Amino acid sequence: MxxxxxxxxxxxxxxxxxxxxxxxxxxxxxxxxxxxxxxxxxxxxxxxxxxxxxxxxxxxxxxxxxxxxxxxxxxxxxxxxxxxxxxxxxxxxxxxxxxxxxxxxxxxxxxxxxDSDLGVNVGFDGPLVPNWVGWVYGFLVNLVLGAVVLLLLPRFSETVAERATGSPLRAGGVGLALFVGIPILAALFFVSLVGIPLGLLVILLYPLALWFGYVYGAFALGRWALGLADSDNRWAALVVGLLAVSVVGFVPILGGLVQFFVLLFGLGAFALGLWGRYQRRRERRSDSDAETTM
Incomplete structure (x- = not known):
């Protein structure tokens, strides 16, 4: 930009x-x-x-x-x-x-x-935000998004979690392909004047898709962890997953890698869930059309 x-x-x-x-x-x-x-x-x-x-x-x-x-x-x-x-x-x-x-x-x-007295100006008016504020803010924002999708799309969210934990390699592979491929696709759209609106749309939706992927990946991780304890509370899974991924982020290098992989698994599972939902609707529409012609 x-x-x-x-x-x-x-x-x-x-x-x-x-x-x-x-x-x-x-x-x-x-x-x-x-x-x-x-x-x-x-x-x-x-x-x-x-x-x-x-x-x-x-x-x-x-x-x-x-x-x-x-x-x-x-x-x-x-x-x-x-x-x-x-x-x-x-x-x-x-x-x-x-x-x-x-x-x-x-x-x-x-x-x-x-410099023990270092103060960092972050480009906005006001003092430096304490370290813990960013962590708490990020956790709460992700928790709110997770709560919204669990309330509005409970069955779909469960399906996404099952895809992430049931086929982690497939979900991770799809997530990696989307993570790399979507920016390339947007660049290709910008090559032609006709494709510029589509390119802008892709750029706007891409960060949102990554955000959903991160939250769904953490939810799937929490679902898997609670499953080991024979618990299926999806709200607890959301909190446990987000908390675990946020805390591990404090580990230098390794924490960032873990969060990145969680994002990839969640992004891939999210995409597979959307694709599966699209296919089911298409099949129902085909069956409905077939009954109408009969």
Whole structure:
């Protein structure tokens, strides 16, 4: 997209290109693509993935911050845990407050300095949000979405959970294909003038699909865990699943990977559930048409 991006939510995933600045407040912030300007993020977990790039400065306050990508200028980070992966590149100074774990192979061109009085301006008016606020906010927002879908679509939600736990490889494979393929599809739509409206629609629906996938993945995990204890309370499953996935997110690197896989399984199961529902409706319509002709 062209211009600055201000994002709020339970999860914020930046998978494409932002030609401007990024300001994000969420339970989880994951930058997989490119931000040409500065990036500011507050959340329970903040990840700059391998291959991702921030052209300007990166400022973040979070419970856990993992940097595996490239930052063109200075980095200022205040967090309980700060991890620099082996592929991390910082073109300027690296100023931090927290426990730093720096892997061999990471590169910092400027000064490395710890500042216990570090305050991070996240691009919005007002003080830095405490670390726990982002975590609680993300958990509650995801819990509300989960409660809404369980109330409105109880049978469909159970079907999605069964698909995720019954065929995890299939669900994960479909989720991965959609996670990678949908942005490519949107880019192809933008190639032609006729497809631009469809491309815009895909871009708008993509983050929503990821959000549903994450919540459904956590619900499926909770369903599976409670099933081991012979419990089938779907409300407890939702709370347990979201709480478990949120807590494990505090583990550097591993936590982000677990959350990503939960998203993939949930996204794939969600898509398979929608496809199954579409097929059943089509079959009923065909049977109805056949009876009418008779």
């Amino acid at each position: 062209n211009g600055n991006l201000d994002a709020f939510g339970g999860n914020v995933f930046v998978n494409g290109r932002v030609n401007g600045d990024l300001n994000a407040v969420a339970g989880n912030v994951r930058i997989n693509g490119t931000v040409t300007g500065d990036a500011s993020a507050v959340g329970g977990n903040v990840l700059l993935a391998q291959g991702a790039r921030v052209g300007g400065q990166l400022e973040t306050g979070a419970g856990n911050v993992v940097l595996n990508g490239e930052v063109g200028e200075d980095v200022r980070v205040g967090a309980e845990s700060v991890t620099l992966g082996s592929s991390a590149v910082v073109g300027g100074d690296f100023v931090y407050d927290g426990n730093l774990d720096r892997a061999e192979g990471s590169r910092i061109d400027g000064e490395v300095r710890q």
